[in-house]
Each structure stands twice: as structure tokens, then as C-alpha cells.
Amino acid sequence: MIYLNGQFMPLEEARIPVLDRGFIFGDGVYELIPVYSRHPFRLTEHLQRLDASLKEIRLPNPHTVDEWARLVREVIARNPWEDQSVYLQVTRGVAPRDHAFPVGADPTVFLMANPLSTPPQEQVEKGVVCVTAADNRWLRCNIKSISLLANVLLRQVAVDAGAVETILLRDGFLTEGSASNVFVVRGDTLLTPPKNHLILPGITYDVVLELAASGGIPSEVREVSEFELRSAQEVMLTSSTKEILAVVELDGRKVGSGRPGAVFQQLYRLYQEFKARVMRTPAPPQALTG
Ligand code: PMP
Numbered sequence: 185m186i187y188l189n190g191q192f193m194p195l196e197e198a199r200i201p202v203l204d205r206g207f208i209f210g211d212g213v214y215e216l217i218p219v220y221s222r223h224p225f226r227l228t229e230h231l232q233r234l235d236a237s238l239k240e241i242r243l244p245n246p247h248t249v250d251e252w253a254r255l256v257r258e259v260i261a262r263n264p265w266e267d268q269s270v271y272l273q274v275t276r277g278v279a280p281r282d283h284a285f286p287v288g289a290d291p292t293v294f295l296m297a298n299p300l301s302t303p304p305q306e307q308v309e310k311g312v313v314c315v316t317a318a319d320n321r322w323l324r325c326n327i328k329s330i331s332l333l334a335n336v337l338l339r340q341v342a343v344d345a346g347a348v349e350t351i352l353l354r355d356g357f358l359t360e361g362s363a364s365n366v367f368v369v370r371g372d373t374l375l376t377p378p379k380n381h382l383i384l385p386g387i388t389y390d391v392v393l394e395l396a397a398s399g400g401i402p403s404e405v406r407e408v409s410e411f412e413l414r415s416a417q418e419v420m421l422t423s424s425t426k427e428i429l430a431v432v433e434l435d436g437r438k439v440g441s442g443r444p445g446a447v448f449q450q451l452y453r454l455y456q457e458f459k460a461r462v463m464r465t466p467a468p469p470q471a472l473t474g
Contacts, residue, residue: 185262187255187295192262195296204292205276209283210331212275212292213237218300218424219268221463222260225424226387227253233328233385234272240327243276246291259295267300269425273330303429308452311432311444312348312421316413317341319352319359319382326381338362349421351413351434354382358408361421365389369418369447374403388422395454401447418445428452 188198205211215234218225231252238245247255256270272295279286303312321334339362342350349361358377360366365386367376374396379385396403413419417440419431428451430444444452 185259185297187259187293189290189293192258198294200292200294201278203278203281205279205286205289206273206292206330208281209276210329210333211241212273212330213241213243213328214271214273214330215328216424217256217270217272219260219270219297220300220459221266222268223463223465224256224260224270225459225462226391227256229387229390233387234274236326236385237328238274240324241276241329242285243274243291246274246293255295259297263297265297265299267302268297269300270295270297275330300425302425302427307348307429309444311430311439311448313346313433314349314351314361314419314421314431314435315342315345315347316351316353316435319354321352323381325359325383326379326385328384335362348429349426349431351419351431353410353413356410358410358413359383360386361423364421364423364426366413367392367420367422368408368413368416369420369445370412370416372402374401374447374451375408375412375416376403376405377408378405386422386424388424388427391455391458392420392422392428392451395451395458399450399454401450416440418447420448420451428455 185192186195186198215230217227217230231249235245259270260268275292277289277291279289317338338350342348349364351361351366352359358366360383367374377383393403419434419439421429421431430448432439432442
């Protein structure tokens with residue numbers, strides 16, 4: 185069951201007009217919220233990032249945080265899976281094709297749920313292979329835009345190479361993955377690039393930095409050079425669906441020992457414990473009637 189502009193319906197019945205500016209211009213933003221045992225993970229933070237994306241594209245938020253939270257919980261309750269990924273998207277609505285903002289168009293609001301697919305155990309235990317590419321995206325990567333063509337093309341670079349993710353470099357510095365944030369370990373310190381216009385401010389990125397602090401792992405948020413990435417003892421990917429994954433091979437060269445490292449192991453364990461705590465919190469969502 186999905187939600188579209190005020191109504192819940194089966195996905196197959198959902199229709200949007202071809203003049204939706206999401207379809208015509210990619211003029212919209214989205215969020216993806218992981219749900220564990222029917223508990224949305226970091227819901228407030230996802231809704232805050234949604235609000236920030238909407239502000240960046242100058243689209244008034246069609247809902248309050250409470251309204252959004254109710255919609256998310258309702259979609260979760262109406263779908264059969266315990267673990268879900270809830271996707272939500274807002275576009276600038278339906279209007280005659282003209283680049284300029286339409287006057288009087290209502291935004292299109294869409295939510296759907298899918299079964300959550302986290303990485304297979306083999307990827308967690310053995311780590312994953314990545315490649316690098318030049319980050320040729322625009323300079324507003326902090327917006328969670330549905331215009332994902334550059335990310336799509338960059339991700340395919342990994343797929344074509346039999347790799348899991350493409351790690352991006354801009355002007356000799358690490359930015360992020362095509363659909364993930366990147367952390368490296370040098371010495372005993374966890375490093376990751378700062379949140380700015382060059383990366384998406386990942387929700388998992390924040391969780392990992394908090395877990396590092398709680399676990400006594402020193403961390404530094406600062407620019408990471410290509411050299412530092414390539415000579416790191418450990419490299420990790422984070423995202424809502426990848427959670428934390430160790431990168432054990434980059435562009436055909438081993439990362440560190442070629443096996444998931446100690447910092448990854450500790451962060452992965454802390455992440456799973458943190459998830460388990462979230463799942464034990466009370467008040468699992470109830471379906472509204474009607
Ligand atoms: N960067 C990019 C480009 C992404 O697409 C994603 C995943 N949506 C992330 C980082 C990770 O963000 P999050 O931890 O919120 O899933």
C-alpha cells in the first residue's frame with residue numbers, strides 16, 4: 185500500500201500525470217527511512233533533512249513534522265513486512281512545462297514501503313569491493329534531490345566493474361559514495377569529510393560518529409585526500425540500507441589487510457546494538473482506521 189496526495193492505495197493503482205515536474209524536470213526531493221521491527225529509525229532526523237532539502241529548492245513543506253510522522257507510521261502499519269524501507273518524495277507538482285516555478289500548483293506527495301534489504305552476511309563478514317571515479321555531480325549535493333542522473337551513472341561504473349559502490353573524488357579529495365558516505369581509518373582515528381555542499385548529510389554518518397564517540401574511537405571530521413583514502417588501513421561505507429560495510433579492495437588494490445578491520449568490527453557491533461535498542465522502544469505504530 186502506498187500514499188499519494190491524500191489517499192492510500194495499492195501501488196498498482198497509483199498514477200501521476202505526465203506533466204508532474206518530478207517526471208519532466210526531476211524537480212523534487214526525497215527521503216529513505218529504514219524501519220526495523222516496524223520502528224522507523226531516526227525518523228525526526230530524516231524529516232529534518234527533508235525540510236532542509238525542501239528549503240534548498242524553495243518548495244514550501246506541505247506537511248508538519250507531526251503530519252509526516254503520522255503518514256510514515258501509517259504506511260508502515262499498512263504494509264506486511266516487519267523491516268521496511270519507507271521512501272517518500274515531494275515534487276513541485278503538475279503544471280504546463282516551463283522551467284520557472286509554477287504558480288498555484290500543489291506539490292505531489294508520495295510514500296511507499298518496500299521490504300528492507302540490508303547487505304548479505306557475506307558482505308558484512310568479508311567486506312566489499314569498490315572503485316573510484318571523478319565526482320562530476322553538481323555543487324549542491326547536500327540536497328536529497330530526485331535528480332539522480334549523475335549518481336545513477338556513477339553507480340553503474342561500480343556495477344560494470346563488478347563492485348558494490350563507486351567512491352568519488354573531487355579535486356584530489358574524497359567526497360562520498362554514489363549512494364553512501366565514506367569513512368577511513370588512519371592510525372587509530374576515524375576520518376570523514378565535513379558536511380557541506382559536496383556531500384549528502386547522511387543520517388547513518390551522524391549515527392556512526394556518535395557510536396565512535398560512545399565507543400572511545402577517536403574521530404575527526406575533516407577533508408580526506410586521495411592519498412589518505414588510498415593508503416588508509418580501513419575504508420567504510422555507510423547508508424540507511426548498507427548500514428556499515430567494510431571496503432576491502434579499492435580499484436583492484438587491497439585496503440589494509442584486505443579484510444574488514446578492527447574499527448569496522450567495533451562500529452558494526454555498536455550499530456547492531458543501537459538498532460536493537462531502537463526496536464525495543466515502546467509504542468509501535470498502530471494503523472489508523474479508515
Ligand atoms: N550520500 C548519498 C549520495 C546517498 O544517496 C546516500 C543514501 N541516500 C547517503 C550518502 C547516505 O545517507 P543515509 O545515511 O541518510 O542513508
